[in-house]
Amino acid sequence: MPAGPTEQVTLAQVGLEAAALDRSADPCVDFFQFACGGWLQTTQIPNDRARWGRLSEIDERNKAAIRTLLEEDAKGTGDATAKKLGDYYASCMDEAAIEKAGTTGVKPLLAKTTKVKDARSWFAALTELHKAGITVVFGVGTGPDLQDSTTEVTQLDTGGLGLPDRDYYLKGDFRDKLDAYREHVAKMLGLAGVPNSDAAAGDVIAVETELAKLTKTAVEKRDVPAAYNPMDMKGLAKLSKLDWAGYFKALGITPSKKLVIGTPKFFSALDGLRTKLKPAQWSAYFTYHVVADTAFALPKAFDDEQFQLTKVLTGQPEQPERSKRCIDATTDALGELLGQQYAAKYFPPAAKQRASAVEDALVTVMGDELGKLDWMTEATRKTAQGKLAKIVRMVGYPDKWRTYDFDVKRGDFAGNELRASAFETHRVLAKSGKPVDRGEWQMNSFTVNAYYEPTENNTALPAGILQSPFFGADRGVAANFGGIGMVIGHELTHGFDDQGAQFDSDGNLKNWWTKEDKEKFDAKGQCVADMYSSFEAAPKAFVNGKLTLGEDIADLGGVKMAFRAYRMMRAGAPKAIVADGFTEDQQFFIAAGQAWCSKDRPAEVQRRLTVDPHAPPKFRVYGALRNLPEFSQAFSCAAGTPMHPAQTCSVW
Numbered sequence: 001m002p003a004g005p006t007e008q009v010t011l012a013q014v015g016l017e018a019a020a021l022d023r024s025a026d027p028c029v030d031f032f033q034f035a036c037g038g039w040l041q042t043t044q045i046p047n048d049r050a051r052w053g054r055l056s057e058i059d060e061r062n063k064a065a066i067r068t069l070l071e072e073d074a075k076g077t078g079d080a081t082a083k084k085l086g087d088y089y090a091s092c093m094d095e096a097a098i099e100k101a102g103t104t105g106v107k108p109l110l111a112k113t114t115k116v117k118d119a120r121s122w123f124a125a126l127t128e129l130h131k132a133g134i135t136v137v138f139g140v141g142t143g144p145d146l147q148d149s150t151t152e153v154t155q156l157d158t159g160g161l162g163l164p165d166r167d168y169y170l171k172g173d174f175r176d177k178l179d180a181y182r183e184h185v186a187k188m189l190g191l192a193g194v195p196n197s198d199a200a201a202g203d204v205i206a207v208e209t210e211l212a213k214l215t216k217t218a219v220e221k222r223d224v225p226a227a228y229n230p231m232d233m234k235g236l237a238k239l240s241k242l243d244w245a246g247y248f249k250a251l252g253i254t255p256s257k258k259l260v261i262g263t264p265k266f267f268s269a270l271d272g273l274r275t276k277l278k279p280a281q282w283s284a285y286f287t288y289h290v291v292a293d294t295a296f297a298l299p300k301a302f303d304d305e306q307f308q309l310t311k312v313l314t315g316q317p318e319q320p321e322r323s324k325r326c327i328d329a330t331t332d333a334l335g336e337l338l339g340q341q342y343a344a345k346y347f348p349p350a351a352k353q354r355a356s357a358v359e360d361a362l363v364t365v366m367g368d369e370l371g372k373l374d375w376m377t378e379a380t381r382k383t384a385q386g387k388l389a390k391i392v393r394m395v396g397y398p399d400k401w402r403t404y405d406f407d408v409k410r411g412d413f414a415g416n417e418l419r420a421s422a423f424e425t426h427r428v429l430a431k432s433g434k435p436v437d438r439g440e441w442q443m444n445s446f447t448v449n450a451y452y453e454p455t456e457n458n459t460a461l462p463a464g465i466l467q468s469p470f471f472g473a474d475r476g477v478a479a480n481f482g483g484i485g486m487v488i489g490h491e492l493t494h495g496f497d498d499q500g501a502q503f504d505s506d507g508n509l510k511n512w513w514t515k516e517d518k519e520k521f522d523a524k525g526q527c528v529a530d531m532y533s534s535f536e537a538a539p540k541a542f543v544n545g546k547l548t549l550g551e552d553i554a555d556l557g558g559v560k561m562a563f564r565a566y567r568m569m570r571a572g573a574p575k576a577i578v579a580d581g582f583t584e585d586q587q588f589f590i591a592a593g594q595a596w597c598s599k600d601r602p603a604e605v606q607r608r609l610t611v612d613p614h615a616p617p618k619f620r621v622y623g624a625l626r627n628l629p630e631f632s633q634a635f636s637c638a639a640g641t642p643m644h645p646a647q648t649c650s651v652w
């Protein structure tokens with residue numbers, strides 16, 4: 001920072017929140033507490049949330065904006081886009097019509113699921129549900145071929161569990177959750193008119209436990225090459241005698257010639273599983289998934305009971321008010337129609353330019369940093385730099401919007417939901433064998449998040465996250481780079497995390513590493529995994545550093561690149577800005593810390609430690625910053641303090 005003239009301002013003037021800080025905490029001991037302690041003390045998790053943090057604050061703000069749009073749309077005076085959105089939202093809000101319709105909307109599905117008695121009727125139920133987008137027994141989808149990333153291939157893998165992960169069925173720590181699930185399933189089946197629903201609930205658990213045994217652990221699922229098992233229809237027929245040609249025909253699609261099987265051992269076991277379990281067990285299983293998947297569109301009794309499961313799994317005490325859930329339902333069904341309205345109203349071109357400028361700075365700095373890494377040979381370094389340069393950066397919203405060719409009717413919410421789900425399922429599966437559309441977005445423009453996609457080597461930064469406390473035209477450079485800069489750096493680093501590094505610049509799964517460099521990279525990753533595994537998130541519940549490794553590498557690289565990019569932007573500034581006594585370097589780190597102020601309910605902590613590839617927010621801050629020397633310099637942390645440990649890890 002320039003030594004010399006300074007300009008004294010307040011934290012608010014640079015876009016940071018003084019009230020969120022806990023100045024009594026030692027930033028060198030627990031920086032999360034220092035940055036967020038004030039926020040933690042005054043913030044309660046709302047009753048309709050399992051987690052509450054800065055991202056949820058923005059999400060709530062976006063929902064209010066979207067509600068305004070949808071209420072206007074629902075007046076029915078707008079164009080065709082507005083009409084479709086308005087009708088969808090209105091059908092969801094019409095509780096009287098939903099109550100009156102009862103289970104009429106799902107009757108055709110239940111007609112199949114309640115009549116499973118042999119191989120033929122089992123197959124009929126399976127295909128009918130898959131066509132409707134209800135995942136049972138296994139999942140089907142499409143994605144870029146990992147060896148030819150320009151082509152979409154049909155993918156098959158395990159799926160169809162009602163609980164968040166296989167561990168809930170197979171590990172003793174989840175006993176109470178499994179018992180509660182059994183009770184919940186019995187109630188749902190009772191509501192659906194299934195006789196002996198207690199016994200039937202046992203059947204559902206029996207089926208799902210068998211599926212769980214054949215399902216990979218969350219850590220095993222991160223092994224990319226192990227999930228890439230290409231074969232043709234003949235190869236698939238060797239695994240399972242299911243009528244695959246008939247299956248795809250029933251779904252109304254032609255699969256790609258190359259099929260990719262995620263878990264071959266599951267499909268080898270499928271025929272045996274189908275006969276081992278009795279038709280009545282399958283029937284209960286299929287029926288439960290129909291009513292569980294569609295509960296929101298069924299009478300209140302179903303919806304309330306389905307929420308009981310959420311309550312048990314996350315600790316969230318109350319349902320969000322209906323309008324919020326109807327916003328979610330409408331965005332799930334018609335996301336890009338709504339995205340179009342949202343972007344037009346809330347995302348001016350100037351915001352796109354400003355965000356792109358931050359992203360440009362991050363890419364420049366990251367290219368320089370790759371040039372400076374001392375552990376890498378020239379050949380690998382050049383390839384890494386080439387890959388970075390080729391990352392396609394999408395900001396705000398897609399260039400081309402999707403269309404939604406299905407009927408939306410007022411007074412028929414269940415019908416709308418099923419048509420939307422069937423349409424989306426078919427849209428995805430119909431990509432099989434076609435060229436990959438790299439302009440397609442995986443998130444909505446109003447989503448408060450961002451992503452990097454290794455198979456396309458692209459990244460998207462939706463308009464939804466480009467707001468305070470991540471980003472704003474009125475915030476200081478340090479605050480913006482500590483916020484959105486850190487997020488962008490995180491996404492770019494994903495191209496080089498333990499998974500991303502297995503893909504080349506075209507998105508193909510291809511080794512571009514020398515053996516020696518790869519060994520060093522793996523050792524650096526091991527350092528990170530070991531460190532995060534030592535973080536105790538709740539009494540005796542530790543972060544699984546093998547599950548969170550990709551995100552942790554991205555966090556470490558992200559905050560480092562963002563810090564150096566902020567320094568680059570401020571180099572040669574005539575005056576250093578001091579905000580309430582905090583230097584610009586300190587402002588950067590306060591912004592990075594405050595971006596993650598967050599609280600979880602205890603059940604949610606347990607659920608996330610099992611399934612979430614991100615470390616808990618507190619440890620994202622702690623882990624990323626204690627490994628960065630610039631942090632301990634900025635806060636003059638003595639060697640040996642928790643934020644300035646003797647042993648640090650760094651990858652990028």
Ligand SMILES: [Zn+2]
Binds near residue numbers: 490491551
């Ligand atoms: Zn990430």
